[in-house]
Amino acid sequence: MSKIKITIDGKNYTAEKGKTILSVAKEMGIEIPTLCYNEKISNSNSCFVCVVKDIKTGKFLPSCSATASDGMVIEASSPEVVDMRKTALNLLLSEHTGDCEAPCTIACPAQASVEEYVRAGKNGNHLEGLKIIKERIPLPISIGRVCPRFCEQDCRRNITDKDEPVAINDFKRLAADLHYEEYMEERPNLNGKKVAIVGGGPAGLSVAYFLRLQGVSSDIFEMMEKPGGMLRYGIPEYRLPKFLLDKEIAHFEKMGGIKIHCNKKLGEDIQLDDLKSKYDAVAITVGSWKPSSMRAEGEEHSVGGIHWLEKIASNNWQGENPGKTIVIGGGNTAMDCVRTAVRLGSKEVYCYYRRTEKEMPAEQIEIDEAREEGVIFKFLSAPVKVRIENGQKIITCNEMKLGEPDASGRRRPVPIPNSEYDIEADTIIAAIGQKTITPDGLKLNKWGDVDINTDNGQMDENVFSAGDCVSGPATVVEAVAGARIAALGILAFFKNEKYKKAYEINVSRGHWQSLKKDDLVFLNEPIVRSRQKLSYIPLEERKTTFKETTRTFTEEEIAKEGERCFECSCTAKSECKLKDYSEEYAAHPEAIQGAKRIFNYDTRHPEIILDRNKCIKCGACVKICKEVINKTLLGFVNRGFETNLATEFDAPLPDSCTECGACIPECPVGALDWRKKA
C-alpha cells in the first residue's frame, strides 16, 4: 500500500493512502471531536464539529470524510479551528432543548444529586439514597431537618400542584434516620497531610469530611464545650434533637483521622500563626456569632437572639419562663426564639417585623408552626427605643409602610410619621441577623467577613475558609457547599495547583415560574397525588416540651412521595457528547439565541422515548436503522431549521424496537433513549 506524507498541527507523519484525516489524526494521537461520525454507518459529514483547516486551500473540511492526501498541511487545533467548532456547538445548543440536570439539583447549593436519591427513596433503596446524599452532604440528619429546601422551591411539581413540590428534604431525613450509623464511606489510607480546622460547626465538620475522603487528616478546634456550632447552639432542640446531632458528629471521628478538640478558642487557646506553621493547611470555619444591632436607643435592655438561644442550649433546653416576650425580626432565628419562648412557658409571645409576612425571610412552615403554637405577629412595626420605667421594660415602635424596592428586591419599610407607640415586655429579643466575629490576622471584605477566592476558598497561602464567616449568616447546606470547595482548594493546594470548578453547562427548559403545564414533557405520565402530609406531635406537647415537632416520613410515605417526582433531568446526562464537547470548547447554551422548536416526547412506544427537542439531526439513528438493521423506521422530514426526525409514516415505533434498540446507544444526545432511568 502506498504512503502519503501529511502535516497535522505542525507534526509530520507518514500514513497509508486512502485514510481520512480523522483516522490519521487519531493515529498521531491528535484528538478531533465528532458528533455525527459513527464507524458503524456511512458518513453524514453534517455536524461540522470535526472540522479542520486545510492550510493550502484555506478550506475547512469535515475530517471524518475528507481523505488525507499527500502534502496536506492540516490545522486540527488552531484558534480558528477551535472557534469554528465552538460556533458549531453554540448553534447546536441554540436549538437544543431539555434539562441536562434537574432543576432541584441545580438549585441545591451543594449540588446533591436530588433526582437520584429521590428515585432511590421511591424504590426503597434508602441505603443507596444515603450514599448518594452523602457524596455532597455530610450532615444528612441535620440538613434533612433544618434545610430551607432550595430544591423544593425550584421543583417543577409547583406548576401542576401549586405550593406542593416533592417533599425532597424528607428523603434525606428518612435515609439518614434509617441507615446513618451503619453506612461508612470508602476512604483511602491517610496520606500524612494534616489540616487544622478552626470551628466545629457544619462548615468545619464538612471540610474535615471531604478532606478525609481523600486521605487527609484534620484537627478540629471548637471554642464551645461541644461541637456542632449553630446546629447545637442556634437551632432549637424541637427542630433538631441534640442526641441525633451527637450521633451525626460521632461519625466524623469514626472515619479515622478527624479529631475534635473542644474549648479551644482562636486567639486565646490556639494561635493562627502556630496553626499555619504546624499544619499543612488551615481552614477557618468560625461562623457568624455576633448579633446585629437593632440601632435603637436602649438596646442594652434587650438580648441578642443567638445569645439567648445559646444560653438555653447550654442549659440543655431548660430555662426560666421569659414572661411576655417580644422578638424583633423576621428570620429563622426570630422564629426559633419565639417558639423557644413558648416552650419555656410564656403565654404571650410576639414577633415584631418591620415589613409584612410576604417579605419575611423565615421559612413559611416556621411561621405557620409558630402561629399554631400561639405566637402573635405584628407586621410593619420597627423598634425605635427600649427603656425601663419602674422596673418595667418598655419598647417604643414605629408603624411602617412599604416603599420602593431596595437592593434585595423587597420593598423598603418607611416609618409613618408620628406613629410611635409603646408596649411593655418582660423579655425583648433582637433577632435581626448576625455578624462575624473575625479573629485577628484574617483578611476581611467590606462586610467584615473573611475574604476568600471564591473559586477555591483560599484566603492566603495555606489558609482557607468557608461557612458563615465567609458568607455571613446563611444556611447549613450553603456552609456545606462552601466547605467542599475549601476542601478541594486545600487538596489542590497540596499538589501546588489552584482548584477551580470545571466549566459546566446546563441546558434548561426554564424555571417552573416561566413554564405552563403544557410546556412540560414527561418521561412517564405523572401521577396525580398531593404532597404527603407531615405529621406532628400533639400541639400541647409542642407548646410545653422541646420534643421534636415533626415525625420522619415512613418508608411507605416516601415511596408514594417519590412517585410524584417528574424526573426532569436528561436520560443521557452522564453520556451526552454535546454537553461534553460544549464544556470542552467553552460553548454556552445562551451564546447564540433564537427560537427553539418545542415538541412533546414521542412516548407512543412503551419502552422507548423519542425527544425531538434534543435531536441534533446527526442522522445516526436513521442510518443505523437503514444500513445496519435494514429497516427504515426513522427518517428526516422537512427542510432547513424545520428539519425533523420522524418515524415511518409518523406511526409509533413498532414494539419489535424493544428487542433491537440498536439506534439508542448511537444517539449522542439522548433524543432516542430507553424510557426508564437507572
Added chain:
Amino acid sequence: MIKRIKIGTGSCGVAAGADEVFDFFSENIKDIELVEVGCIGHCYAEPIIEVETDKGSIFYEKVEPKKEFLEKILNLENSSRLQVGGNRTKKEFLKVTELAGKIDPVSYDEYKSNSGYNGLAKALLMKPEEVVEQVKISGLRGRGGGGFPTGLKWSFLAAQKDEEKVLICNADEGDPGAFMDRSMMESVPHQVMEGMLIAAHATGASSIFIYVRAEYPLAIKNLKIAIEDIIKYKINHINGRKIFIKIKEGAGAFVCGEETAMINSLEGKRGTPRFRPPFPTDKGYKGHPTLINNVETFANIPIILREGGTKYAKLGTKNSKGTKLFALAGDLKYSGLVEVPMGITIGEIVYEIGGAVKGEVKAVQIGGPSGGCIPAEHFDTPVDYDSLTSLGAIMGSGGLIVIGNNRCMVETARYFLDFTARESCGKCTFCRIGTTRMLETLERITAGDGCEEDITFLQDLGDKIKKGSLCGLGQTAPNPVISTIRYYKDEYLRHVNEKQCNALECNALVDVFIDKENCIECGLCIKNCPIDAISDDFIVDNSKCTRCNSCIEVCPKNTISRIPGGGISE
C-alpha cells in the same frame, strides 16, 4: 402580405393573457396560419404577437383579445407595435436564444429547418475527444452558476471506463425571479436536447436525465414532445447505442439544484448534498460516473459545434466566453429575459437594456439569493465570472435584480436570506441553524430592535456558515448579507443606532403622515384604511396604523407619505 401569425405562449405570455388572445384569434382568423411560439424575452410587453409578412416581421405588444386589436393587426397598423426599450437591440446578442420565440417549439421540422441538429450531425462525424476539444476551445463555462469549464468537466467523464455513464441536465431552476432555463425549455426544447445528445457522444454516456422542476409544466410538456420526436427519428441512436432519456420532475426543493443533492434525489433519497470527493464524474448516480450541466450550458453546445470552438471563443472576455442569459427584474422599465455578450458592463444591462434611470438605482443583486449586491458605483464592471466574484457577487444562473434608491438594503438582505434559510436542506449545522439565526438577527434589526453587536455577529456567523457548509447553498447563503454590510454598513448602523430606515421601507421604523396643508379632505384615505387608523380630521394614529400604504396609494393629491418615525408600537 401576412404569411402567418405567431403568438408567444410561453409561461410569461400566458400569465399576461396570451391564452385568451390565442383562443380569440383562432376563433376569428380563418385563412392565416396561427402558431404558438415560445418567448422572445420582452416580458414587459406581453402578450406579444409576431406577424410574419413577406417584408419581414412586425411585433405587436400588450395584445388584447378584442376585435379592434385583431383588425389593427390584420391591417398592420402602426399603433401598438412593440417598442423595444432603450438600446436593447444594439446591446443584446442573440445566440443561444436566436430561435426562442421565433419557431414553433415542438416542431421538429421547424427546428431542423433552422440548422437544428446540424451541430449533432457535425459532432457525429468527429471522434468524441475531438468534440470535447471543441468545447474546451470554445471556453464555455458552466452557466448554472459555478462557472466550471465545461470541456474540462466533459473530459473527466469521457476518461471514465464505466459502461454506464450518466448525463444529467440540471433544469431545477430555483432562484426566485430566474427563468432563463424555463424559457429555453419552453421555447427551444430541441436545442437543449441536441446539446445533451452531443454531450452523450462526446463523453460516451448511455443515459440522459433531465431533472426539471414540477412547477414548469409547459417546459415538461414541450420536452416530452421533443423527446418523442427524437425517439421517432432515432436521433438518440448514437454510435450504435440507444441513449436512454428520462425526465425527472423535481418536487421543488431549491437545494436539489446542487448537483450531489440532485443525484440523491434522482436515486429516490432525501435531497441533501454529498461530500466531494468523490466528484460525480467519478462516482455519481447509483455509483456511475455522472456529468451534470445546466440547461443553458447544453443549449450553447449545438452552436459551438456548428460554428466551431474557435469562432465561439471570439465573443466574450479572456476567461468568460460567449453570451449569458439574464432574467432582468426589479426597479427598471423593461424587465425580461436578455442575452448579452460576456464582458458587457452591468451598467449597460441596467440602463441601456433595462431602461432604468441613472441616479435612481442603488444596486443590483446578481446571482439570486446566493449572489451578492453590487452598488451602482461599480456598474462599469464587466459581466464575467471573475470580475463579479471579486466584487463579492457571483455570476450565478442569471438572476439580475435592480434595486432602486427606495429600497432598504437590510430588508433586501433579509428577503434573500429568508429564502435560503427556508431552502436549506437541513443537513449541515452551520447552514441549518446558522442561516435561521442570521435571519432572526436581520428581523430584529428591521424591527428596530437591533444593536451594533448584531452587525458583527452577522459578519462573523456569515463567514463561518460559508466555511462550514458542504454545498453551494450554505457556502453562498450569507452573501446577500455580507455584501450589503460591505457596501451599505451605514444603512445597518442607522437601523441599529438611530432606529431609522433610510429608504423608509422597514415598517417598524416609519410613520405615516398626512400633509394637511395640501389635503383636500376627500376622505378616500379614511375609506380605504382597513383598520380605521385615520381620524375624521385626517390625522393618522400611528400606534394603530399597520403601514399597509393603502391610503398613500389612493390619495389623489399625494399628500400622504411615509416619514422617519417612532415605529409601530406594540
